[in-house]
Amino acid sequence: MEATTHPSPLPRSFADGVFPAGCPSRILLDHITSKWGVLILLSLSEGEQRWSELRRRAEGISEKMLAQTLKTLERDGLVSRHAQPVIPPRVDYSLTGKGYELSGLLVPLVAWAFDNADDIINGQSSRGAVPGK
């Protein structure tokens, strides 16, 4: 269906067969497109923030998931953690270089979702329903 030409040429690599299950790309993709991963990367793209701030901004996240997501992103070298040994504890999180690179790609995606969300999600009453969702 070459009618309109594709938005951008894909590297041949995922043209056929996408990429194998369990390969590094899949793993990384799962981390950064995870429900909370996106929100945290997005939030951090505004600058350094501490735990409690992130918790507030990623509204609805549980502490368990915040901890887990941050740990994963830190391990991936996308966010860096700076803990000050004071009491009560204070830990600041920020994006690394790679994290910023990534957030630059994430932002337009989220912006698009934001712009189109109302159109798409509301006014879908007569278009066939998925049971659970």
Add this chain to the structure above:
Amino acid sequence: MEATTHPSPLPRSFADGVFPAGCPSRILLDHITSKWGVLILLSLSEGEQRWSELRRRAEGISEKMLAQTLKTLERDGLVSRHAQPVIPPRVDYSLTGKGYELSGLLVPLVAWAFDNADDIINGQSSRGAVPGK
């Protein structure tokens, strides 16, 4: 790399407080950044494909999740479903206009993940481990 300035100015809307849990943007974002949603949108960005083709290309997906994901994306108006009443059945899926728009934003993200995956995922032995993952 943009040392200190942000990659792109975010709409004020998600600058503070991100967006509320359960709002349309969140729902849509969850659909399109879901593990399988990304892969299917990406695969379809190459053109119309039938069920069995998608199943093969999104390696590792279960039939249940393929059905569910396609249903969600169709409901969101991102993919369109064209069923031919033949036996054995033949159903073709393709992106809608909005779907193409979206895939144009998704592709660079996936390409980035693809390029950085090896660096990031391999060679992370000494950097602290997350239990399950």
Add this chain to the structure above:
DNA sequence: CGGGTTTACTTCCCAATAGAGAGTACGCAC
């Protein structure tokens, strides 16, 4: 002409995962 094959699903069951909420450590103000 009976049986196997093919395709696009749906349903059921169980394992894995996410979420809610309580628990913890520690210093400080009162």
Add this chain to the structure above:
DNA sequence: GTGCGTACTCTCTATTGGGAAGTAAACCCG
């Protein structure tokens, strides 16, 4: 010494996802 505040971790339960089998109906094979 009681209580607060922060950044976690732990445990228990709710939700979700994968695997496999089931289904319909035209076709090919022998």
